[in-house]
Structure formats: C-alpha cells, structure tokens
Amino acid sequence: MQLLKQVVEEFSVKxxxxxxxxxxxxxxxxxxxxxxxxxxxxxxxxxVEYGGAGLDERGYLVLLEVLAKHSPSVGxxxxxxxxxxxxxxxxxxxxxxAQEIVPGIASGKSSGTIANYLLSGGKISIEGSSxxxxxxxVPNSSAQMCLVLAKSGNDSQLVLVDGGFSIVSDSxxxxxxGLRYSTVSFEGAKAKSILLSGGGxxxxxxxxxxxxxxxxxxxxxxxxxALDMAVSYAKDRQAFDxxxxxxxxxxxxxxxxxxxxxxxxxxxxxxSSVKEGMMLKELVLEFSRRASRASLQVHGGYGYIEDxxxxxxxxxxMALELLTGNRISDMSELSKELLGGESAKY
Amino acid sequence: xxxxxxxxxxxxxxxxxxxxxxxxxxxxxxxxxHDLEELYPYELRKKAFEAGLVRIDNPWGVLLTxxxxxxxxxxxxLSILASVFGSELLLLYGTDEQRQKYMEPVLNGSKxxxxxxxxxxxxxxxxxxxxxxxxxxxxxxxxxxxxFITNGTITDFFYVLARTSPPxxxxxxxxxxxxxxxxxxxxxxxxxxxxxxxxxxxxxTAEIKFEGVKVPNENIIGEIGKGFYYIMxxxxxxxxxxxxQSVGIAQGALDELLxxxxxxxxxxxxxxxxxxxxxxxxxxxxxxxxxxxxxxxxFNPDPALTSMAKYFSAEVAxxxxxxxxxxxxxxxxxxxxERLYRDSKITxxxxxxxxxxxxVIARTLIKRAMQGDQIA
Ligand SMILES: Cc1cc2nc3c(=O)[nH]c(=O)nc-3n(C[C@H](O)[C@H](O)[C@H](O)COP(=O)(O)OP(=O)(O)OC[C@H]3O[C@@H](n4cnc5c(N)ncnc54)[C@H](O)[C@@H]3O)c2cc1C
Numbered sequence: 001m002q003l004l005k006q007v008v009e010e011f012s013v014k015x016x017x018x019x020x021x022x023x024x025x026x027x028x029x030x031x032x033x034x035x036x037x038x039x040x041x042x043x044x045x046x047x048v049e050y051g052g053a054g055l056d057e058r059g060y061l062v063l064l065e066v067l068a069k070h071s072p073s074v075g076x077x078x079x080x081x082x083x084x085x086x087x088x089x090x091x092x093x094x095x096x097x098a099q100e101i102v103p104g105i106a107s108g109k110s111s112g113t114i115a116n117y118l119l120s121g122g123k124i125s126i127e128g129s130s131x132x133x134x135x136x137x138v139p140n141s142s143a144q145m146c147l148v149l150a151k152s153g154n155d156s157q158l159v160l161v162d163g164g165f166s167i168v169s170d171s172x173x174x175x176x177x178g179l180r181y182s183t184v185s186f187e188g189a190k191a192k193s194i195l196l197s198g199g200g201x202x203x204x205x206x207x208x209x210x211x212x213x214x215x216x217x218x219x220x221x222x223x224x225x226a227l228d229m230a231v232s233y234a235k236d237r238q239a240f241d242x243x244x245x246x247x248x249x250x251x252x253x254x255x256x257x258x259x260x261x262x263x264x265x266x267x268x269x270x271x272s273s274v275k276e277g278m279m280l281k282e283l284v285l286e287f288s289r290r291a292s293r294a295s296l297q298v299h300g301g302y303g304y305i306e307d308x309x310x311x312x313x314x315x316x317x318m319a320l321e322l323l324t325g326n327r328i329s330d331m332s333e334l335s336k337e338l339l340g341g342e343s344a345k346y
Numbered sequence: 347x348x349x350x351x352x353x354x355x356x357x358x359x360x361x362x363x364x365x366x367x368x369x370x371x372x373x374x375x376x377x378x379x380h381d382l383e384e385l386y387p388y389e390l391r392k393k394a395f396e397a398g399l400v401r402i403d404n405p406w407g408v409l410l411t412x413x414x415x416x417x418x419x420x421x422x423x424l425s426i427l428a429s430v431f432g433s434e435l436l437l438l439y440g441t442d443e444q445r446q447k448y449m450e451p452v453l454n455g456s457k458x459x460x461x462x463x464x465x466x467x468x469x470x471x472x473x474x475x476x477x478x479x480x481x482x483x484x485x486x487x488x489x490x491x492x493x494f495i496t497n498g499t500i501t502d503f504f505y506v507l508a509r510t511s512p513p514x515x516x517x518x519x520x521x522x523x524x525x526x527x528x529x530x531x532x533x534x535x536x537x538x539x540x541x542x543x544x545x546x547x548x549x550x551t552a553e554i555k556f557e558g559v560k561v562p563n564e565n566i567i568g569e570i571g572k573g574f575y576y577i578m579x580x581x582x583x584x585x586x587x588x589x590x591q592s593v594g595i596a597q598g599a600l601d602e603l604l605x606x607x608x609x610x611x612x613x614x615x616x617x618x619x620x621x622x623x624x625x626x627x628x629x630x631x632x633x634x635x636x637x638x639x640x641x642x643x644x645f646n647p648d649p650a651l652t653s654m655a656k657y658f659s660a661e662v663a664x665x666x667x668x669x670x671x672x673x674x675x676x677x678x679x680x681x682x683x684e685r686l687y688r689d690s691k692i693t694x695x696x697x698x699x700x701x702x703x704x705x706v707i708a709r710t711l712i713k714r715a716m717q718g719d720q721i722a
Binding site (some may be wrong): 306311 | 373378382462467468469470471474494516540541542543544545556613614615616618664668669671672675676677678679680684685688690692694695696699700701704
C-alpha cells in the first residue's frame with residue numbers, strides 16, 4: 001500500500017500538479033485521461049481481464065485520497081468511473097456486457113456517468129426500453145454512456161444507455177469545476193441493457209452506501225491538501241511581527257484539525273464493512289468542510305482568490321457532499337443501519 | 347421603560363423600497379451573469395441612485411438597504427452600496443473643500459470612491475503597512491502598493507493610508523500614518539483587476555501601485571500622523587454595514603430554505619430543526635447588529651459591540667447558508683444558495699477578520715475591566 005501511495009503521489013506531482021489550476025478552468029484534459037488510463041487508474045476497480053488494474057478496496061482508497069489531494073476534479077472523475085459506473089456494471093450486468101463496456105472505460109476510450117433522480121429530483125421514466133424525461137446535475141455529462149435510474153410504474157429500473165441522450169444546459173458549478181455538469185435530456189433514448197428490472201431505487205441507494213468509504217477517501221485527501229497549505233502559509237506569513245503559526249488560536253485550530261485528520265485517516269484504512277464506511281463518511285464530510293474553511297481563513301484575503309488554490313477546497317468539499325449523496329437520506333440510512341429499521345422516520 | 351424594536355416609519359419605508367428594488371432588479375439571470383462574468387453593475391448602480399436608495403445621510407436607511415440587497419444578491423447589492431465607500435472619512439475629518447470636491451459627487455452618484463489600506467504584506471496588521479507619503483516641496487510623494495482594493499479599477503479616487511513618518515517605537519507602531527485623497531488618474535497610479543474571487547464577483551477588486559505620485563497638501567485628511575485612528579474610527583462605522591450584509595445573506599438563505607420546505611411539503615423534523623436553529627441565530631445576529639448600529643448612528647459607538655455584531659453575524663451568515671445548502675441538497679445547488687454560500691465567506695475576512703474582531707472585543711472588555719468599568 002505504501003508503494004502504491006508513492007506511485008500515485010509521484011504520478012500526481014508529475015502529471016497533475018502542473019495543470020491543476022488549468023483543470024479547474026478548462027476541464028480534465030484528454031492528456032490527463034490518457035495518463036490516468038496508462039496507469040490503470042480509470043479502471044482501478046475492474047479486474048485485469050477487463051483491462052482494469054484490479055486494485056483491492058484499500059488500494060482504491062489510496063488512489064482516491066492521493067488524487068483528490070492534488071486535484072479534486074480528477075479524483076471525482078476516477079470515483080465516478082469506478083464506484084458509480086464500472087462497479088454497478090460488474091455487479092448487475094452480464095459477463096458479456098462487462099466485457100463489452102469495461103475495457104473501453106479502463107483505457108479512456110470511452111467514459112461513463114450516472115443519472116440518479118434520488119439526488120437530483122429529476123423525472124426519468126422508462127417504458128419498454130424507451131426513456132423519457134430529464135435529469136439535473138449529471139456529472140461528466142459529455143460521457144458516451146450513462147447508467148440511468150428510471151421509474152417504471154410503481155417500480156424503478158437501472159438501465160444502461162449508450163448515446164442518444166443530450167445536454168440541455170450546463171449547470172452552475174460550486175465545485176469540481178474540472179468536470180462538466182449538465183441538465184441532460186433522455187427523451188427518446190433507448191436502454192442498451194436493463195441491469196435491474198425492479199427495485200432500482202434500493203440498489204442505487206446501496207451503491208451509494210457502498211461508496212461511502214470512497215467518498216471519505218476523497219474528503220480526506222482534500223482535507224490533507226487544505227491543511228498542508230494552511231500549515232505552510234501560517235509558517236510563512238507574518239502579521240504583528242510574528243508568524244501566524246505563533247498565534248495560539250491559529251495553532252490550536254490547525255493542530256486540532258491535523259489530529260482529526262490523522263485519526264480519520266487511520267480509521268479509513270481499517271474499514272471492513274459498509275457500515276464503517278457510512279459512519280466515517282458522516283464524520284469526514286463535515287470535517288473536510290471545516291478544514292478547508294479554516295485553511296481559507298488562515299490565508300486571509302488571498303484565500304478568497306482562485307489563484308491561491310485554497311478556495312476550491314472550500315467549494316469542492318461542499319460539492320462532494322451534495323453530488324455524492326443527500327444529507328437526509330444518508331443520515332436515515334445510517335440511522336437504520338445503527339439503530340434499527342424503525343428509526344428516523346419522522 | 348420600554349424597549350421598542352419597531353423601525354420608525356420612514357426607515358421601514360426605505361426598507362420596503364429597497365426590498366422591492368432588489369426583487370425587481372436582481373433577478374437570478376442578472377445576478378448569475380454578473381457572478382459568472384465578474385461584471386460590475388454600472389446600470390443598476392445608476393438606477394439605485396435614481397431611486398434614492400444610496401443616502402449615507404440616512405444611515406438606518408443604508409443599513410436596511412444593505413440587508414435587503416444582500417438578502418437577494420450580495421454581489422450586486424454590495425457593488426452598488428460600496429460605491430460610496432469611505433465617505434464617512436470626509437464626513438468626520440474632511441475640510442469643506444474636500445467634501446465639496448470629493449464627497450459630494452460620490453454621494454450624488456456621479457463619482458465612485460475606494461479605500462486603500464491593505465497591502466500585499468499587511469492586512470490585519472494595519473500598522474505594518476509600508477506605503478510612504480514623503481514630504482516634498484509642494485506636498486507629498488506617494489509610493490507603495492495596495493492589495494484587494496474594492497472598486498480599485500472603477501473608482502475616481504482612493505482614500506489611501508500611508509506612512510508619513512516611521513513608527514517612533516515598537517509599542518507606538520500605529521503612530522505616523524496619514525490618509526491622503528489620491529485621484530485614480532494622477533500620474534504614477536496604476537491599477538490591475540483581480541479576477542477569480544470565490545464570491546462577491548460582481549464587485550470590483552484590484553491591486554494598486556503608487557509610484558512617485560504627487561499629492562498636494564490639501565489632499566491630506568485631518569492631521570498628519572493620525573491616519574490610523576481615522577481608519578479605525580471609519581472601520582467602527584463600516585463594520586456595522588458588514589454585519590448587515592451578513593444578516594441579509596443569512597435571511598436570503600433562510601428565505602430559500604423556507605421556500606423549499608413550503609414547496610416540497612416536507613415535514614421531516616431534521617429539516618424543521620435546521621430551520622428553527624437558523625431563524626433563531628439570524629434573529630440574534632439582527633438584534634445585535636441593530637444595537638451596535640444604533641450606538642454608532644448616535645455618535646456613541648461601542649467598538650466591542652460593533653465587533654461582536656460583525657463577527658457573530660458573519661458566523662451566522664456562513665452557518666445558515668451552509669446548513670440550508672446541505673439540507674436542500676442538489677435543489678440548493680441549483681438555486682441561488684450556491685452563490686450565497688460563496689458570497690458569505692467574505693464577511694469573515696473583510697473590514698477586519700473574525701479573529702481581529704475577537705481581539706478587539708476581548709481587549710476592549712479587558713481594558714474596561716482594568717478601568718473598573720462595568721459592561722452595560
Ligand atoms: C474581496 C476583497 C475586498 C477587499 N476590499 C478591501 C478594500 O476595499 N480596502 C482595503 O484596504 N482592503 C480590502 N480588503 C482586504 C481585507 O480587509 C484583508 O484581506 C483583511 O483585512 C485580512 O488581511 P490579509 O488578507 O492580509 O490577511 P492577514 O492579515 O495576513 O491574516 C491572515 C490570517 O491570520 C489571522 N491573523 C492575523 N493576525 C492574527 C492574530 N494576531 N491572532 C490571530 N489570528 C490572526 C487573520 O485573521 C487571518 O485569518 C479586501 C479583501 C478582499 C478579499
């Protein structure tokens with residue numbers, strides 16, 4: 001794991017850091033995608049026979065944490081391809097489908113996304129194999145393929161769509177500006193394959209529950225970056241004839257955040273169940289916002305300007321929560337997991 | 347005795363007028379465009395002046411206009427109201443000639459002003475600035491660099507804080523500074539717009555360079571060497587307006603949340619608690635702000651109270667926008683809450699960071715305690 005961390009760290013320093021701010025302004029470039037593919041990161045969770053890297057869960061967490069530390073947008077792209085696209089295809093699709101789709105994703109030749117009305121509140125429905133409706137905030141909306149949670153009567157299906165959907169308008173972007181987010185229309189699109197013909201909502205919620213640890217790794221990577229920046233700025237910047245780090249309120253606040261980071265990171269790599277991932281996610285999403293807000297504050301006026309590279313963590317940590325979950329349903333899931341099915345009804 | 351929490355009728359009228367103006371003019375499309383493209387709203391500023399909404403001779407009116415404007419869109423609202431930024435300096439310390447030449451055109455909307463205190467190397471530590479006003483034959487020569495100056499590229503002139511003499515000792519670092527009025531178009535003045543702010547993107551922010559700028563004697567405000575005190579007195583006024591910005595932002599976020607709850611018909615208790623907590627915090631911030639403002643407007647400011655209002659309201663603005671966004675989820679992301687969340691952060695930074703406000707509060711209280719005073 002230490003070795004993998006080193007590999008991803010070196011990769012990020014070499015390939016991502018020089019263009020990290022450019023990615024924010026112009027998007028994740030094909031060049032970055034190619035080098036991610038070359039390292040096997042785009043298909044991190046896919047088995048080797050599908051062109052993936054076949055990483056285990058912990059290896060995948062390392063990858064996400066380090067990538068998010070260097071570029072949250074790149075981390076999010078990899079999470080999207082693996083946790084929310086490849087995973088459900090491997091789990092619910094046929095072997096043939098996986099063989100057809102996954103290698104293209106892993107090699108960066110094509111890319112995927114997911115439209116989930118549980119998060120966006122959009123209305124997508126399916127009749128036979130024909131889809132209709134639109135979905136807001138579809139991430140990586142220029143992707144060729146999309147997993148769609150669609151209503152069919154009183155039930156819901158999870159289907160794969162290959163092309164045939166179109167971008168209606170781009171959304172404002174609080175975070176992950178390196179990815180394109182759009183309102184997407186599925187009017188007239190056809191399901192290429194039906195992965196789940198019923199019970200889609202429950203399974204999609206499970207999919208998001210399962211990726212709690214992945215989201216946690218992202219949150220921790222971003223927190224680490226924000227805190228590193230806070231520490232080095234506070235050691236360098238002077239006010240009132242002292243370095244900022246010499247003032248107790250600043251030192252106490254950063255010291256506490258660094259402690260929290262270390263405790264959470266240790267827990268992350270010991271996670272052995274979905275429940276543990278969900279518990280950690282509940283803590284670290286809030287923590288990562290607190291850490292990035294503190295870092296921005298330490299940077300004073302500079303922190304408010306994009307060029308400082310700090311304010312994006314403030315935006316991205318909030319966007320991470322909103323784009324990978326929903327506060328009330330996530331907390332209800334966690335409550336039920338910990339306290340039983342009757343909890344958190346009202 | 348009765349504490350009356352109602353606004354006088356004329357102030358209530360201004361408030362309603364400001365609310366109406368904001369709702370009509372700051373629609374989401376306009377606000378989004380100015381935010382996205384970082385455009386200063388020249389036209390809207392003109393309209394607000396024509397509507398009589400920018401009148402610092404009616405401070406309560408301005409305070410409530412600030413609140414109502416920021417409630418709808420902080421970036422646009424602030425751009426408009428900050429065009430008179432610094433006028434109190436001349437109101438308090440200027441000569442009649444200075445007021446006539448500089449302040450009046452600003453107050454009638456034909457000119458814009460800016461306050462240039464912060465430097466690349468010194469923000470919170472105002473006494474740490476290094477810009478210099480050096481005595482010359484017929485006035486002063488100004489050299490130095492200023493950072494994050496609101497209205498920097500659109501202003502007609504700056505109120506500049508600079509050193510007229512070195513600090514006499516470490517303890518007396520705040521001695522020896524003066525405030526000069528410097529025209530934007532004088533030789534040696536150059537401005538550079540800072541792009542890519544997190545929020546308040548309709549406002550204009552710039553770095554300024556002064557290189558051998560000739561400043562005539564009559565452009566120095568008040569007494570030489572007293573600049574630090576003038577600026578601190580000014581901040582004691584302007585901070586209540588920042589507190590009002592925060593109150594407005596928090597109210598705007600609460601409006602969005604209430605609207606969401608109303609329309610979604612959701613009756614989950616977790617959401618109701620967020621609503622209740624946010625509304626309570628907001629009300630506390632508003633009362634504190636009005637109390638501090640009331641003292642400021644009676645020419646009897648309490649710096650501790652002003653700093654409490656500024657710090658507390660900023661915290662409330664940030665926490666209310668954060669929880670509203672969190673609980674509305676992607677619906678919030680698609681609404682103007684997204685903008686409010688980015689805009690709110692600045693209230694903890696400008697015109698004294700929250701840390702600096704806390705130091706002002708504590709030091710004022712300690713000083714009073716040492717003098718044996720009782721806090722009211
Ligand atoms: C959009 C924008 C508009 C602005 N407009 C203007 C303007 O019009 N005119 C103008 O003059 N300035 C303006 N400013 C500057 C603003 O007032 C300063 O950014 C602010 O005062 C903080 O100064 P700084 O950025 O140098 O941070 P620093 O002073 O370097 O502070 C960095 C951090 O250290 C903390 N800190 C400093 N000293 C202590 C201490 N003793 N104890 C504990 N913590 C401490 C601060 O609170 C802050 O969190 C603007 C800034 C922005 C971002």
